[in-house]
Amino acid sequence: MSTEGRILGIGPTDNTSDQRTPRERLRLIPAAARESFVPVVPARFRASPHEWDMTRTAPDRPRAQGVPIEVTGTVRTQSGAPVRHALLEVWSANHFGRYRHIEDQSGLELDDNHLGMGRVFTDADGAYRFWAISPGAYLARPDIGRWRPKHIHLSVSGGASRLITQMYFPDEPNNAADPMAILMGDAFSRNVGKPRDVGGADVEEAYDFDIVVGGRNATFFE
Numbered sequence: 272m273s274t275e276g277r278i279l280g281i282g283p284t285d286n287t288s289d290q291r292t293p294r295e296r297l298r299l300i301p302a303a304a305r306e307s308f309v310p311v312v313p314a315r316f317r318a319s320p321h322e323w324d325m326t327r328t329a330p331d332r333p334r335a336q337g338v339p340i341e342v343t344g345t346v347r348t349q350s351g352a353p354v355r356h357a358l359l360e361v362w363s364a365n366h367f368g369r370y371r372h373i374e375d376q377s378g379l380e381l382d383d384n385h386l387g388m389g390r391v392f393t394d395a396d397g398a399y400r401f402w403a404i405s406p407g408a409y410l411a412r413p414d415i416g417r418w419r420p421k422h423i424h425l426s427v428s429g430g431a432s433r434l435i436t437q438m439y440f441p442d443e444p445n446n447a448a449d450p451m452a453i454l455m456g457d458a459f460s461r462n463v464g465k466p467r468d469v470g471g472a473d474v475e476e477a478y479d480f481d482i483v484v485g486g487r488n489a490t491f492f493e
Contacts, residue, residue, distance in 0.1 A: 318358070318390040318391065318392060319390075322389045322390045322391065323389060323390075323391045323400065323401045323402065324389070324401070324402045325361065325363070325386070325387065325388070325389040325401060325402060325403040325404065326339045326402045326403065326404055326474075327384065328384055328385070328386045332384055333384055334384065334404075335365060335366065335382050335384040335385035335404045336365070336366045336367075336382050336384070336385070336404070337365065337366025337382075337385075337404040337405055337407075338366070338404065338405040338475045338476060339402060339403075339404060339405075339473070339474040339475055339476075340402065340403055340404070340405050340474050340475065340476040340477060340478060341400065341401075341402050341469065341472045341474045341476075341477040341478070342400070342401055342402075342403065342423065342438065342464065342477075342478050342479075342480055343398070343399065343400045343477070343478075343479055343480075344398070344399060344479050344480040344481045344482060345393070345396065345397045345398050345399070345481050345482070346359070346393050346397045346399065346427055346429075346481075346482045346484065347397050347481070347482070347483055347484070348483070348484050348485055348486070349483060349484070349485040349486025349487075349488065349489065350486075352397075353393070353395070353396050353397025353398075354393060354397050354427070354429055354484060355393060355394070355395050355396075355397060356392055356393060356394075356395075356429075357392065357393045357397075357427055357428060357429035358390060358391075358392055358426075358427075358428040358429070359390065359391050359392070359393065359399055359401075359425055359426065359427055359428075360388075360389075360390050360425070360426040360428070361388070361389045361390070361391070361401055361403065361423060361424065361425055361426075362387055362388045362389075362423075362424045363387050363403055363404070363406040363422070363423040363424060364387065364406040364407055364409060364421075365380075365381070365382045365385040365387060365404060365406065365407065366382065366385070366404055366405070366406070366407055367379045367380040367381075367382070367407050368406065368407030368408055368409030368410075368421075369381055369382075369407075369409070370387060371385065371386060371387050371388075377409055377410065379407075379409065385404060387404075389401055389403070402472075402474060403423060405421065405440075405476065406421045406422065406423060407421060408420055408421050408443070408445050417448065418445045418448075419445065419449060420439060420440070420443040420444075420445035420446045420449050420452075421439075421440050421443055421445075422437045422438060422439050422440070423437065423438045424436075424437055425437070425438060425480075425482070427482060427484070434484065434492045435492060435493045436462065436482065436490050436491060436492045436493065437451065437462060437493070438462060438463070438464045438478070438480045439452070439459075439462050439463045439464070440463070440464060440478075441463050441464070441465075441466065446459075446463075451491070451493075454491075455491050458491060459491075461483070461488065461489075461490050461491065462490060462491050464478030464479065464480045465478060465479045465480070466478055467479055
């Protein structure tokens, strides 16, 4: 959302996007009022060494059920400059399409070896890497039979900003009917991971997902 008041579209059959979308143009808070705000303390990002591996709940635990994957990519600005040392928070459903969250009342199977959350930092070149279990699709709207395609959520935090996006998977049957994918139109391809060879990684599949912040070719953020 920009200070000029761009209003985001609302996806079909999405009963939450209308609650997140302002109906009025944004207005800059007057300087006199801004000065009265409590000073913001910059976040001090921290992550444990093993949080990049979401295929296990801890290094000495067995792997979760499903297909282990590796996701690599970069976070860059529209000009190609790397976004260095940004925090990426990652979360996804398990192999069965279930989140380990109190609000997930789907009744799908839980996996004791799957937490579904991790954190990594971009390096000096803006690059990142993490392992995850390829998530399952899930029934998001039982009343109309709408399934959400498999996807991984990524939150990018750097400086005073936080942006949230999703990486989709290619050739998923539920992609075409996803409200966010419909909103993206032809730009949907920017939010789809690109399959690649796994190389020497201890995974079964690998994807590249480059995140672009700002500009006409930006990644779609929620």
